[in-house]
Amino acid sequence: MSPPLLPNTAFGAAWLAPEAFRAVGTRRVAVFGDGRLTETVRREVEQACARFGGVSVVEDGADLILALHSWPELPAAAEALRDAAAADPEGFVLSRQREVTVLVAGGPAGLLYGFFHLVRLGEVAFSADRPMEQHRPAMRRRMVDHWDNVAVHDVMGQVERGYSGGSIFWADGSLRKDLTRVRAYGRLLAACGVNAVSVNNVNVHAVEARLLTDRLDDVAALADQLRPYGVRVHLSVSFASPMVLGGLPTADPLDAAVRDWWAGTTRRVYERIPDFGGYVVKADSEGQPGPFAYGRSHADGANLLADALAPHGGVVHWRAFVYNHHQDWRDRSTDRARAAHDHFAPLDGQFRDNAILQVKHGPIDFQTREPVSPVLAAMPRTRLAVEVQATQEYTGQQRHVCYLAPMWREVLDFQPWGPGGARIADVAGGLVAVSNVGDDRFWTGHPLAQANLYAFGRLAWDPGLDPTAILDEWIGLTFPRDASGIPERLRRTVHELMDDSWRTYESYTAPLGVGFMVSPGNHHYGPDVDGYEYTRWGTYHFADRDGIGVDRTWATGTGFTAQYPKPWSGIYESLDQCPDELLLFFHHVPYSHVLHSGTTVIQHIYDTHFAGADRTHEMRSRWREIADTDLVDPDVYARVAERLDEQVRSAEEWRDHINTYFFRKSGVPDAHGRKIY
């Protein structure tokens, strides 16, 4: 049942390194329950025991009891936890008394998550008595979206915004023959708490559209691989499917024939894949078809699919990423940041219960620094999911170390109604990541980028987790090689590279909330300050010889600040109160403007760019210090070392390009006389 490790790949097991199973695998373990996921757990236990000398028992003398709360004949130790466990089918209850560790789950999925929780705990789970702890996911929807194309796209390739090689699902127009890796992927996802995957790009091209109908067998084959790990498969579908697949003359969501087509098509999907998860839709966005063509709202569009899915228990993830991508740069009144709120806030209350509005975490598009999207505070009567991007499109493309959990945690912690009010994590019922996984031998191109996917799953389960602690978990699960655990030196090195890497990346690429100073087209890698400045994409910085930034105030700008509730509308509106790191997102200021930090805008730009590039040198030095040790596999060492070389080169390019650009424009010399070209 458990898949083999990938051959010759130290990181093939990712955060399920065989050694991580030692603590469980040396125990006498009893598993109570049945059903597919319980079987998965039982086989995991057997495999671990076979490796480390433990044994799978029925009850007598068990060190560890794993049980479903609904199992009729629970042993006494587990019986005491039964009622508490019943609360959540994905949750579990854990305690240790009288030298027996007991985990009782609310359902099969809970048993699986509980098992991997024990793997994470390791010896700690068996070292002392533990009072009863209850575990349950904070978010019901914990999903990874793959922007994988079935057929290689002319411009975007096999995986759109993919930096880890090809797709693990698709190759050259077909489902891969060998799906071993998909099975291993499902296991990794379960081990960090993910329960849903969409298997194709939200930009649905011709071949991919047909996954819904005549290529449904491909989807079923993927579902078969992921099912043992409780991961449900979803499809990105084209809103125009009734026309392009069904031959209807319209895709109007209020047309009876269209509704019938979706109902019948969806029924056939469920006949083939009974635990199919649902649909993901990018509509009226960047050229994808949508309800606007028929004068209908996005609620009409989403509800059309929700109604087709409801009888089968499916959901639709409807993306809120709708904006005018043919903007005139001359027009300074139109503001792309406003678009999602303008489109969706008025529709609050009109979506079905099984329609989930999937909102990018910021109002623009996965930039290194954005404020939290005001849509997330504007739709109390709508199910919401927050979309983040594990694939590092704008954050270094897995060539730069950029640990994203600190950014995501900031988003989830944001309190739109001020201190003491609800957090984003409270109003969102789901967290969705765009996948960073491909057929690369290390899964994610940069081996350390694995931590982003792991941390995503963990934050979706518990948004209150500390990013440093999550990273520590990941290190512990990924690097163990023997019973002595993780050498402190390795642990420290990885933390030194990763803990502050997002802020480091921000420091040399995106000062004070400015975004999109990147190479345009399909690159998005490396600096180009004016790359998007005179384009149709609505992503401008308006730098001139006197100042920089976008005036999004209500008083004199685009009015975007007014989309936030108090106190943030006021805080962002106020030049005095606006946080430094978002200053240029909300205000156009002179280069001489003094930040809360006490430095001027222009000096801040210079300082952070010099410091950021210096920091990448330090990161590389830290890594090189372990070169001649056996702390990491030589292949992993080499890949990280090679990427760090590129990060240093690229950070210096960012530093010099940005500093030169703003020096030429402002004429203000660096206060410290450093080299600006």
Next chain:
Amino acid sequence: MSPPLLPNTAFGAAWLAPEAFRAVGTRRVAVFGDGRLTETVRREVEQACARFGGVSVVEDGADLILALHSWPELPAAAEALRDAAAADPEGFVLSRQREVTVLVAGGPAGLLYGFFHLVRLGEVAFSADRPMEQHRPAMRRRMVDHWDNVAVHDVMGQVERGYSGGSIFWADGSLRKDLTRVRAYGRLLAACGVNAVSVNNVNVHAVEARLLTDRLDDVAALADQLRPYGVRVHLSVSFASPMVLGGLPTADPLDAAVRDWWAGTTRRVYERIPDFGGYVVKADSEGQPGPFAYGRSHADGANLLADALAPHGGVVHWRAFVYNHHQDWRDRSTDRARAAHDHFAPLDGQFRDNAILQVKHGPIDFQTREPVSPVLAAMPRTRLAVEVQATQEYTGQQRHVCYLAPMWREVLDFQPWGPGGARIADVAGGLVAVSNVGDDRFWTGHPLAQANLYAFGRLAWDPGLDPTAILDEWIGLTFPRDASGIPERLRRTVHELMDDSWRTYESYTAPLGVGFMVSPGNHHYGPDVDGYEYTRWGTYHFADRDGIGVDRTWATGTGFTAQYPKPWSGIYESLDQCPDELLLFFHHVPYSHVLHSGTTVIQHIYDTHFAGADRTHEMRSRWREIADTDLVDPDVYARVAERLDEQVRSAEEWRDHINTYFFRKSGVPDAHGRKIY
């Protein structure tokens, strides 16, 4: 023998519209001579006479005598011209006495060119006595280079920098099945005086390399089509051919096995294609292999191929486009403009007689405005050819009207040693154009862009021709529809669109000699002022808040000015004497610098951009005025109209982007208060 016109394409005949043959075709014509090209002329005559009622006769009562000077039994009228004609095998002598027009050629090619000269003259050739005129080409090498790929290139497509559809030679990896169009192309080339074609891209990829060996039959098939019109086929070859095709361990030009390989391979080419023209080589340039890898000079490299070709009468065109394409933008001392002179001037006198150094007309790369390359004045003991670009890579990509003959004429007229000295046209023995032709129904995408190819051929024949007069010829040959000739209104309209179109394009894209403010990557269309500013390509403008331009002076800059002989070294060096249109090419000046025209640099930028965009509106209006006439074919009208719409849109984008960029940077308002965004 003559090819059919392209079906349903008014412009398929280009400058050989059937009606253009009326004057010849209504005469009694006698042709004296034999051989392939004479046969071509005889059949052209027969076809024209068949259409217009003339007759092919032997001698008695001929209105027109066409003869080879070497024909043993010349009629008396021709005999008088025999000695004068003997001067040049490509030349001819023409006179009209006693109501007989007589043309005697120095050789078969001269007969062909003479015939097309008569077609150009039309009735004028038969209307009055003409004293004897001698015609001969100023340049021996009159060549069109195709950057056509055999296999579609991932990035560059079928035709690199092609804006006229696919290749007329190649499609999807193979020679085209139907070569009708190649035959028609050869006829068009002969009619404007071109005698050589290279049939594949100077960037030689894997498939194309093999044209030299196992795919030589494809080249032979093209030669068969072009031979009847006196056009010799050339191949672009990879300098690494001995390795990639011959399996040798080196391509060192001094290695005996390498020299043998080239000798043998070239001999086999001539066995298959006895009139093969020779090779074109791009070496040590933008990634192409070359002699530098072996520590050899470019003379060594060129002579290697020249020696292989010499026994067969072939030539090698060795391109001087060699520069560092991995320059660091931070390094302001390296100057790409210097590169060709630095590399090649020291080699003067070292090249074989059949090695032709092919030099781009400017020192950078086919920008809208550049000074003439100083290499052309630095190599008196080397055969030189000037390379121009008919395909409008940087001049509007055949979406903008841009008649290039005025630019080329300026280049050919340039007197490097000052007034009274030799012109470029005197020191260059060849003119080469990068082709603008593709499988587009109008040949060149924009129908009016045909005139560039026509004008190229005519200038290579006679660099003293006036561009307006050449355009007039082209109009006369392209648009006639009946015996009444070209309506004056149409003639005027086309002149109004085209005569000043190069300067118009310059006015809204490339002020004062600044180049490369274009969209980078493979686009090169549309404005992006900083698109190349922080790249490795060596193409910078160095604009800051105070000024703009590249200091290429000897005194304070890169020293490029010193590569020119006097007086130009001094003129370009001097801020006072440097011509306005090249000011920013040679000097970095403040925006407030006052031009010879009396305006400041910044005001000049604004003025020319407003005026240029306005001018495109006028051009479109002129064209629209003939919308409801029958002056041009409706398909041609529509295509030109559509392109003019795009030109107006694009010119406004250029105007606003450039003006906004420089206003933001300089802070200087427009003196006339016009709209700058």
